Amino acid sequence: MTEVSGIEVVVFDVLGTMVDEPGGLRAALREAVPGADDISVDRWLTVWQEHVEHQMGRVNSGERPYADSGILDREAAERVAEHAGLTDADAVARLATAGQRLQPWDDSVSGLARLAERFPVVGLSNASRATLLHLNAHGGLRWHQALSAEDARAYKPTPEVYRLALTAAGCPPERVLMVAAHAWDLRGARSVGMRTAYVRRPVGDPPRPTDTFDWAVDGLDELVAELAEG
Secondary structure (H helix, E strand, O other): OOOEOOEOEEEEOOEOOOEOHHHHHHHHHHHHOOOOOHHHHHHHHHHHHHHHHHHHHHHHHOOOOOOOHHHHHHHHHHHHHHHHOOOOHHHHHHHHOHHHOOOEOOOHHHHHHHHHOOOOEEEEEOOOHHHHHHHHHHHOOOOOEEEEHHHHOOOOOOHHHHHHHHHHHOOOHHHEEEEEOEHHHHHHHHHOOOEEEEEOOOOOEOOOOOOOOOEEEOOHHHHHHHHHHO
């Protein structure tokens, strides 16, 4: 096992960090409702995102029993169908699986491969096991291990989800690096002692002035270089 900057294992968020989730959902919405204008697509995307975010919050608060992301996506697709007047059951069913067909960012596959030459690499996602399996295959994301929040029956940033990665890593949390485009995700990882790297993406959640992450980079190539210097 190679140790660089004290890091033994690198853990990646997937949705938004390794794949373009909003872009993929927009593409699926346009496919489901051909000819829809950009304003409508953006409105339906907001309906989708707000539903999923709200339901994940309800699960984490104990207000709703655990439901995996596939169920939440199906609910979101049905809500969008109501707003869009979409009545084709097959189109709604395909829309519900849009999370399985998200495209990786340009540097995701190559950056992951380069880091995997130096470290064990782990995917840690709020996506369900089934969604994560198909998403990884579709995007060509090759992990040493891919973990779903489904195994914790909760969603990030609940600490139990990050502990899945720590258990898999088998080393102290300060030797595990969490990489994400979402500052809220990194705050959750930091709360259990993990080290953190913020990678800028067009769809990410940027850090606040008060955030202190170990690394902040513009892409995975830069992260590889930063870790190599450590």
